[in-house]
């Protein structure tokens with residue numbers, strides 16, 4: 175059966191048809207910035223309706239805590255201020271198909287786990303609009319009793335750091351994410367997004383990228399201590415940006431030996447969330 179996979183991120187929405195690990199008719203559009211669900215509903219309808227007739231089910235990977243089919247933002251700033259959205263109920267009504275939903279980084283973790291040559295314990299980290307995570311231990315994706323498991327972007331990087339949209343001060347996300355990088359920019363970089371900041375070769379731009387990589391490397395050392403995982407896979411548009419992973423590797427190498435863990439770029443690149451949602455919906459592991 176063909177799955178219509180949907181990825182709801184803080185910056186972009188993507189959808190595609192998935193059979194096995196083959197993806198077709200991929201479409202994407204910007205995530206609307208609105209505190210009300212109407213704009214997201216409209217964007218989702220326009221994105222998925224052309225694909226619905228080809229599919230037998232819908233599988234969603236979405237930013238936010240996904241529990242019992244409902245999306246709750248831990249950091250509403252990452253979703254245009256939207257705090258609560260009845261994701262599964264809305265998509266079932268809009269498509270008339272059965273719908274499953276899981277957090278975007280948890281979904282991507284599952285796809286990336288399935289791509290590993292050995293089914294090692296692994297942690298996936300996305301550095302994108304936010305910083306998300308997914309943990310696979312003993313072959314099982316950890317979602318937690320309420321969907322919160324793996325929200326590693328909201329662990330502490332700096333108690334004196336910037337306020338995070340989740341209400342905590344100094345989360346990894348507030349320093350390392352695309353939004354965090356952009357929010358800290360000043361002077362000639364003020365108002366630019368992370369993509370533009372990465373393209374600038376100035377001391378401030380290099381400093382913001384280096385702080386992000388440092389915070390991520392320290393998080394990875396913490397993750398190693400908590401899970402003893404054998405590999406960490408990094409995705410998201412910031413995580414996959416040219417030169418970023420080597421910076422993270424260089425920072426991690428400064429930590430003591432016990433915290434060292436191999437780092438890899440996401441095998442499925444920007445499609446890990448779409449594919450992982452589809453795989454979880456079918457119960458397949460590649």
Ligand code: ADP
Pocket residue numbers: 182183184185186187301302303304351352353367368369370372410411412415416
């Ligand atoms: P989403 O969060 O919607 O899943 P992305 O993974 O594309 O989307 O992450 C969006 C963030 O990545 C934005 O902050 C954007 O500025 C940044 N970004 C996009 N492309 C690049 C790039 N080539 N280099 C660095 N940052 C990028």
Ligand code: BMX
Pocket residue numbers: 182183184185236237238239246247248249250252253277278279300301302303304305306307325327328347
């Ligand atoms: C935030 C949080 C996570 C998400 C992560 C990455 C919200 C809306 N999202 O920490 O659930 O996994 O961002 O999301 O609270 P992305 O949009 O950057 O992929």
Ligand code: ZN
Pocket residue numbers: 249327328329338339340341342345347348
């Ligand atoms: Zn936070």
